Amino acid sequence: MKALKSDSVLGDIWGGTAAMLVALPSAIAFGVTIFSALGSQFGAQGAVAGILGTVALGLLAPMFGGTNRLISAPCAPAAAVLSAFAIEFMGRGGSPELGLLLLALMGLLSGGLQLIMGGLKLGGLIKYMPYPVVSGYLSGVGMIIIGSQLPRFLGTPKGVNFLGALTSPGLWRWQGMAVGGATIAVMLLAPKVTKKVPAPVLGLVAGILTYLALGLFDPALMTLAGNSFVVGALGGGGGGLLETFSARWSALGDLGFGALRDLVVPALTLAVLLSIDTLKTCVVLDALTRTRHDSNRELIGQGLGNLAAAALGGVPGAGTMGATLVNMSSGATTRLSGLIEGIAALIAFALLANLISWVPVASLSGILLVIGVRMINWSSLGFLKSRSTILDFAVILAVIACALSISLIVASGVGVVLAVFLFIREQVHxxxxxxxxxxxxxxxxxxxxxxxxxxxxxxxxxxxxxxxxxxxxxxxxxxxxxxxxxxxxxxxxxxxxxxxxxxxxxxxxxxxxxxxxxxxxxxxxxxxxxxxxxxxxxxxxxxxxxxxxxxxxxxxxxxxxxxxxxxxxxxxxxxxxAALPDNEESLLELPDIELFKDRKKETLIELEKSMETREVKAGETIFSIGDHGDELFLIRKGTVRIVLPLAGGHVRHLATFGKGSFFGEMAFLDGEARSAEAVAFTDAHLYVLSRKGFDAFADAHKKVGLTLMEGLASVLASRLRYTNAELRALEG
Structure with a gap:
């Protein structure tokens, strides 16, 4: 048992470390994307914010969330929402310092909203988001990331949008494109060569090496001050990290009610999207490991992690698919692997902080471009091939359009409404x-x-x-x-x-x-x-x-x-x-029973001597399954049900026989054990004819005995004809 425990811990260490190597480059890229929207000089702060978010989420989310193997880190939806907010805020003439504060407050508010969602047991509702909505939202986020990163990849000046960058080749800078291209090429080709080292790590290393190689021919690239090709000094706009941290919170004095009001909808958007991203990853993890996560507990863990990340000035995040799958495939089995990922990120930050300044921006853009392209659900194009799924594709398209033109929260709302309409349409048709x-x-x-x-x-x-x-x-x-x-x-x-x-x-x-x-x-x-x-x-x-x-x-x-x-x-x-004469209270005599109609009275009197009469109270069992008996029962009064006992004390109703009918004919004919159970449904009076009594009567009255058998066969054939007609009606 100790050896197994040791193996489990070793697997968690390897898994958490490998997951950190996947999560950290992306987190740095997300942070740079968000903070650069406030000004290119804040890119370095964004890199640090990405790392701090990875550390905070890695240490707290596994501890309070409890989903084994789940890795939490800054993610694409956070980058999309926060960078869009920062761009809009700066477009209104806001100050970068206040923008930094608002980003932190948005992270705090979204983390708090996740805590509330978990406390109100809303986790089970969020994970039931319709597939076309989730597909459209992920594709929309991917396109937003591509739209924001392509200008950086091409090296165009700040303020040039996606279309402007594509249509202005004169603004492109080949050095950045070379670095970004090397990063993308290695990320795409690396998995074909080795899977031991995560592709984002190899891509980032390739980008850095390409940049250093270009620096051998262009000394200006090896200068940190004023170099827009690299992240830059970690102090951001000036001063060290502590000064930057304190300056951010000192901007509280400039915070007004209008700014706080503008935070509510983006924070709610962020909380919902991060929750969806996390729970979607948990559902996939459950399917792969045959486990079951606690959605509400996980939201509480994610909320606490995002509160801590925002308080430290880090980027909020969610349970991420890529890092989680790497963690699992590397041998991780428990939530300790998530803690290891956070600790490993902290160690990497302590050891490599000075090197972060030299990370090429184009290399980070290349990583994000690959992530953005992979987030687009290309398989949904297959929905266009069938008329039955073309409307589902329309929902995906509507969500993407709203995400690109309005906002992600509006896109999710529109998608849910359209999905409800599709559901109603399906029900109606x-x-x-x-x-x-x-x-x-x-x-x-x-x-x-x-x-x-x-x-x-x-x-x-x-x-x-x-x-x-x-x-x-x-x-x-x-x-x-x-x-x-x-x-x-x-x-x-x-x-x-x-x-x-x-x-x-x-x-x-x-x-x-x-x-x-x-x-x-x-x-x-x-x-x-x-x-x-x-x-x-x-x-x-x-x-x-x-x-x-x-x-x-x-x-x-x-x-x-x-x-x-x-x-x-x-x-x-x-x-x-139909006024069929029938007195339920009277007892039928033998000549009145259908089987013996038109028979000589003297013969029937002789046959009746071979029978016995029996009275059965309602609820009493006449015979049980497996009983050995060959009697034929003729009902003079009352009703009898034939039932088949099932497991758990249940019974299946096979048939009901009323006054004038007979039952028990199978055992009477073949002498085998009873195949069902006969129970009196009401008080019943019966004629009982044993096979031995009938054979003795038939020896003396051979013609009558043969006629009786023919009558029995005729009634059974008549029942079979009605059964066949019923089956044909059911098939039609």
Whole structure:
């Protein structure tokens, strides 16, 4: 066990260190991007802010978040939102010092909002963001990063936008393009050569070496002061790091209510996007490791990490996919790896702080360009190939358009609204009516005598059995009414099988109430069967119908636990209306039973001597599955159900036999053990004919015995014909 623990710690150390090597170059690049928007002299501060954000998130997020193997660091959404805010703020004539303070306050506010989200248990909601929205938002962030970094890659002066940089070759500086090109080339080719060293690290090293090689031919490149090709001195606009830190918070005196008000929406945007980014990574991690993260706890951990990062002047971040996957593949198993990543980043900062000044800006731009291109979901172009997914592509396109022209939070909101519309459209176009069957083709499990079956074959079309499915809501109400409209004009009994219904809203319930009234005007009945007790939403549909007055007593509406019970009730009403003589209280004599009609009275008297009579109380078992018995049971009065016992004490209802019917014929014919269980549904009076008694009677009355067997076969064949007709109706 100790050896295993030692291996686990070693894996966490290797994983955390490798993850730091992936996260740190990107974090530096993100920091430079954000802070350079305040002025090129603040690029060095941005590099330090990226490192400080990596350290703070690495130390706190794993400790309080608790998701094993997750690596948290500054990320692309943070760079997109914060740099856009900084550019807009400076465009309004703001001061860089106040801009630094506002960036820190935005990080604090977003971290606080994440704490609130976690405390209010909103983590489970954020992770259910629709895929087209997430795809569009990530692609939008990628395009924003590309748009902000391409001018830096080309070396154009500050203030030149994306289109201006592309259309002004005269402003391009080949030295920066060479450094950035080397970085991109190595990042793309490195994984094909080795995966032991992260591609961003090799790309950054390639960029630095290219820059140093150019410096051999151009001594101006080896000068730090006034050199726009490199990050520059860590003091930023002047002074050391401590002076810069204190100067930032001293700007609190210049902070007004308007500036704070302008922070709210960007901070909310940042909090939501960082949360989505984190939980999306956690979901992928769960799938790869077969674990389950705690969304709300993770939001609290991320919020604390971002609060600490902002308080130190660092860049906020989230759980990042690339570093997390490297961490896992390097052998990490616990959240200790996240702490190791933070500690390793702190050590790297202490050892390499002086070298950061010489990191080429174009090399960082190259890293971000690769990240931006990879964030774009190119596979979504495949949605254009199918008509069924072209609208999903439209949602992605709308999100990207809003992200580029308005803001990321507006883009997410627009995407969610469009995704809801797509969902409603899908529900509306999907049929809520699974099947409609007629009562003269589909019958209950009640086994009836031939006279009753003839009536049902002739008049059973007064009943319609409608299997519903999906969601009954305002979007499908009209569809349901049109599907039932023809039946409402001709049927008297409308059975709605509700077992596959997922939800019902008040609009659908009102429409069902109207259907009930329409049937009532024609002395018909609306029948509900198998109403779900608990819908996926937790709603009790039966209680909901009762609250709306849909199933109150005195109304032309009935409810049954199973569709078969509803069909049996409707069949009983049709048979009763046909005035078929039937006194349920009287006992049938042998000549009255269908199997022995038109037989000589003397012969039946002789046969009755071979039988015994039996009375069974409701609920008593007549025979059980596996019993060895060969008796044929003929029902003089009452009803008997044939059921199949299942696991967990459940039973499946196979058939119901009523007055004048017989059951037990399989064992009577083949002598095998009983294959089901017979239970008296009501008090029953039975004739019982054993095979031994029948054989003795048949020896003396061979012709009658043969006729009896033929009659038995005829009744069974008749039942089979009705079953075949029902199967054909179901297939149609």
């Amino acid at each position: 999907g049929s809520v009516v699974r099947r409609i069957a007629s009562g003269d083709q589909t019958f209950s499990k009640r086994v009836r005598v031939q006279d009753e079956m003839d009536i049902l074959a002739e008049r059973g079309n007064q009943t319609a059995i409608v299997e519903l499915q999906g969601s009954l809501f305002f979007g499908t109400t009209s569809q349901l009414f049109h599907a039932l409209e023809a039946d409402l004009k001709t049927r008297r009994y409308l059975i709605l099988d509700m077992r596959r219904v997922q939800s019902v809203d008040i609009t659908a319930a009102h429409m069902l109430d109207q259907i009930k009234d329409m049937l009532g005007e024609r002395h018909g009945v609306l029948i509900f069967s198998q109403i779900p007790k608990h819908l996926p939403s937790g709603k009790d549909m039966e209680q909901y119908f009762d609250q709306l007055g849909l199933v109150r007593s005195g109304h032309p509406v009935r409810m049954f636990g199973e569709v078969d019970e509803a069909m049996e009730w409707a069949e009983d009403q049709i048979i009763a209306e």
